[in-house]
Amino acid sequence: MGTIVNDTDSTESKSNKLTSSNNDKSKGIEDLYTDKIRDGQWFWNTNAEQIFSEDSTIVAVGHASAKSIVPLELLRYIYLQPHDRIYDPNTHTISYLQTRTYLPVKSLPPKEKKRILVTGGAGFVGSHLVDRLMLMGHEVIVIDNFFTGRKNNVGHWIGHPNFELIRHDVVDPFLIEVDQIYHLACPASPPHYQYNPIKTVKTSVMGTINMLGLAKRVKARFLLTSTSEVYGDPEEHPQAETYWGNVNPIGPRACYDEGKRVAETLTYAYMNQDCVDVRVARIFNTFGPRMNANDGRVVSNFIMQALKGEDLTIYGDGYQTRSFQYVHDLVDGLILLMNTDYKEPINLGNPDEYTIREFAELIINEVNTSSKITTLPAPKDDPKKRRPDITRAEQILGWKPRWPVKQGIEETVKYFQRQLEAGLI
Numbered sequence: 001m002g003t004i005v006n007d008t009d010s011t012e013s014k015s016n017k018l019t020s021s022n023n024d025k026s027k028g029i030e031d032l033y034t035d036k037i038r039d040g041q042w043f044w045n046t047n048a049e050q051i052f053s054e055d056s057t058i059v060a061v062g063h064a065s066a067k068s069i070v071p072l073e074l075l076r077y078i079y080l081q082p083h084d085r086i087y088d089p090n091t092h093t094i095s096y097l098q099t100r101t102y103l104p105v106k107s108l109p110p111k112e113k114k115r116i117l118v119t120g121g122a123g124f125v126g127s128h129l130v131d132r133l134m135l136m137g138h139e140v141i142v143i144d145n146f147f148t149g150r151k152n153n154v155g156h157w158i159g160h161p162n163f164e165l166i167r168h169d170v171v172d173p174f175l176i177e178v179d180q181i182y183h184l185a186c187p188a189s190p191p192h193y194q195y196n197p198i199k200t201v202k203t204s205v206m207g208t209i210n211m212l213g214l215a216k217r218v219k220a221r222f223l224l225t226s227t228s229e230v231y232g233d234p235e236e237h238p239q240a241e242t243y244w245g246n247v248n249p250i251g252p253r254a255c256y257d258e259g260k261r262v263a264e265t266l267t268y269a270y271m272n273q274d275c276v277d278v279r280v281a282r283i284f285n286t287f288g289p290r291m292n293a294n295d296g297r298v299v300s301n302f303i304m305q306a307l308k309g310e311d312l313t314i315y316g317d318g319y320q321t322r323s324f325q326y327v328h329d330l331v332d333g334l335i336l337l338m339n340t341d342y343k344e345p346i347n348l349g350n351p352d353e354y355t356i357r358e359f360a361e362l363i364i365n366e367v368n369t370s371s372k373i374t375t376l377p378a379p380k381d382d383p384k385k386r387r388p389d390i391t392r393a394e395q396i397l398g399w400k401p402r403w404p405v406k407q408g409i410e411e412t413v414k415y416f417q418r419q420l421e422a423g424l425i
């Protein structure tokens with residue numbers, strides 16, 4: 001029989017009670033999993049004070065005002081411990097375990113329990129949002145065409161009474177009765193969105209029309225996930241929501257950045273013309289577990305190269321800047337935004353700005369590898385700097401990033417290590 005992928009890492013944070021208590025090696029991971037539930041170790045409450053432990057370690061994510069607080073352990077258990085599969089390195093096979101036990105979700109009174117549609121819910125950001133909405137006790141319907149999303153990202157919820165997964169492309173209309181729509185569907189990594197630019201434009205434009213049409217018809221609240229790419233190669237720094245951007249309409253990035261700009265235009269047209277209740281988040285560079293190892297973005301590229309001992313590929317001189325936010329912060333912001341009355345766009349990003357060269361060095365240190373740095377030509381229209389002005393998010397949502405980049409990177413490295421060990425990448 002193969003090895004059970006288990007958590008025995010001694011560097012796990014002190015707060016990681018669940019994984020550190022998993023030292024009964026004779027038990028299958030399924031047994032441990034059900035034991036935790038039986039022993040009541042999954043209990044949590046929604047006190048804001050519980051976000052940080054006494055030594056300032058982050059032990060929970062979310063905001064009390066949006067009732068979105070869940071212990072980090074619960075989320076970690078999902079993405080750092082692939083409890084549903086056993087990899088056998090001798091035969092290179094994976095056995096998927098059938099388990100009828102799910103992580104406990106909040107029991108909400110009917111009037112608080114929402115039916116929530118997440119387009120692109122099997123993707124990197126979408127699946128983290130789905131985890132949180134599920135744990136909060138809502139009914140969640142995911143639609144995804146699995147172009148960049150993966151069934152595995154939400155596999156742990158399949159069969160749960162509050163969850164539905166539907167293979168569907170938002171380019172085609174979709175009808176369903178829901179209260180809220182988080183519209184995330186669109187490839188977001190430059191190599192992916194440039195792979196089929198016509199399809200990317202169609203996804204942004206027709207997909208957004210379809211979802212706004214649905215929101216209008218069923219009177220659902222609609223949240224568009226837009227992007228920092230609407231600012232293009234910015235001439236204003238940092239970028240505030242009032243900045244109109246500097247975008248090349250016929251360049252290689254246009255399919256994505258112009259696509260998202262039209263998606264914003266459509267969103268406000270439906271608001272003004274048809275009274276659709278809208279929210280718009282402009283998301284800056286985001287990273288975390290469940291990024292595709294081969295998605296081509298800098299964080300996954302650098303971590304994978306470092307883990308394999310390969311040279312890290314810097315495009316251009318490496319003095320272009322980006323500001324990286326950890327995915328849990330973003331999910332906090334999206335849920336807060338959905339649940340406020342504010343309709344103008346809001347930047348969600350971490351203002352902690354790095355040159356790509358500095359970032360490469362940070363990854364080399366974190367992974368502790370002998371990898372070196374190599375340079376490749378810069379992609380056309382690559383923005384030279386990017387940093388969010390998050391004053392609006394702070395004032396309107398009471399939101400600002402909590403995760404230091406380094407801490408998020410530690411967790412993401414661990415995730416990719418586990419994926420490698422499990423033969424999944």
Ligand SMILES: O=c1ccn([C@@H]2O[C@H](COP(=O)(O)OP(=O)(O)O[C@H]3OC[C@@H](O)[C@H](O)[C@H]3O)[C@@H](O)[C@H]2O)c(=O)[nH]1
Binds near residue numbers: 228229296298302322
């Ligand atoms: O291996 C690599 C990959 C990327 N890079 C550079 O690292 C920087 C960041 O590149 P990424 O591909 O991660 O992301 P970009 O900032 O270009 O685009 C992103 O912007 C915000 C989001 O909406 C999207 O996720 C994505 O389009 C760029 O300057 C890029 O040229 C490298 O130096 N080496």
